[in-house]
Amino acid sequence: GAGVSQTPSNKVTEKGKYVELRCDPISGHTALYWYRQSLGQGPEFLIYFQGTGAADDSGLPNDRFFAVRPEGSVSTLKIQRTERGDSAVYLCASSLNGYNEQFFGPGTRLTVL
Amino acid sequence: QKEVEQDPGPLSVPEGAIVSLNCTYSNSAFQYFMWYRQYSRKGPELLMYTYSSGNKEDGRFTAQVDKSSKYISLFIRDSQPSDSATYLCAMSPRSGNTGKLIFGQGTTLQVKP
Numbered sequence: 143g144a145g146v147s148q149t150p151s152n153k154v155t156e157k158g159k160y161v162e163l164r165c166d167p168i169s170g171h172t173a174l175y176w177y178r179q180s181l182g183q184g185p186e187f188l189i190y191f192q193g194t195g196a197a198d199d200s201g202l203p204n205d206r207f208f209a210v211r212p213e214g215s216v217s218t219l220k221i222q223r224t225e226r227g228d229s230a231v232y233l234c235a236s237s238l239n240g241y242n243e244q245f246f247g248p249g250t251r252l253t254v255l
Numbered sequence: 256q257k258e259v260e261q262d263p264g265p266l267s268v269p270e271g272a273i274v275s276l277n278c279t280y281s282n283s284a285f286q287y288f289m290w291y292r293q294y295s296r297k298g299p300e301l302l303m304y305t306y307s308s309g310n311k312e313d314g315r316f317t318a319q320v321d322k323s324s325k326y327i328s329l330f331i332r333d334s335q336p337s338d339s340a341t342y343l344c345a346m347s348p349r350s351g352n353t354g355k356l357i358f359g360q361g362t363t364l365q366v367k368p
Contacts, residue, residue: 146298173354182263184343184358185299198355233298240354243289246298 144168146247148234154253155224163219163250167236174217175244176209177233185233191217192240224254258282261344261359270368274331278344278359281325285346285357288320290329293341293361302342303329334366 147166155161167174173192177185187201191211211217231251235244261278268274287306291299303318305311311318317330341363345356
């Protein structure tokens with residue numbers, strides 16, 4: 143079946159702009175995670191959804207970052223007033239119910255100029 | 256000090272060699288341990304998933320967990336050029352609740368024909 147998909151695959155924006163990154167999890171997976179991976183580093187946790195609610199947003203770096211999952215499936219990560227330091231690969235993962243292994247999407251490569 | 260330490264390498268071996276990849280961690284609450292493989296410009300792919308201490312084997316791959324030493328290993332037997340990738344260890348205090356993963360930096364492996 144289809145895996146986790148993320149769009150766009152690449153996003154180039156200017157400092158100060160607003161961006162939205164989309165994640166489509168594996169069908170039927172109730173748990174959804176966002177991670178950020180900087181060059182040469184492992185993924186860093188941002189936020190976890192169980193269903194529609196954010197169960198853990200402790201990894202969001204500041205209030206410029208926000209994520210939603212209004213219908214318990216697709217999720218959008220929103221970044222306001224982007225900064226050059228936000229440049230990274232943003233990874234989405236899903237799991238069946240939060241008790242199982244996480245399956246990752248290919249990521250969105252964000253470049254802030 | 257990071258919660259999870261992993262030597263970034265790079266590690267270069269000849270085809271057919273046995274590869275040993277390792278991570279150390281500081282949080283004694285970690286109970287679930289995973290190894291992911293990540294090819295360039297791709298999302299991480301789950302290789303092995305183990306709970307608590309012990310060994311787990313899957314084909315050419317063996318994962319070992321030593322909770323008393325806070326040390327985990329991944330062994331790859333008969334390494335192949337297709338094994339060339341970055342290997343990420345990841346761990347979690349529990350599979351329920353948040354289930355967020357804490358990743359190591361990743362070790363880059365090159366298997367030369």
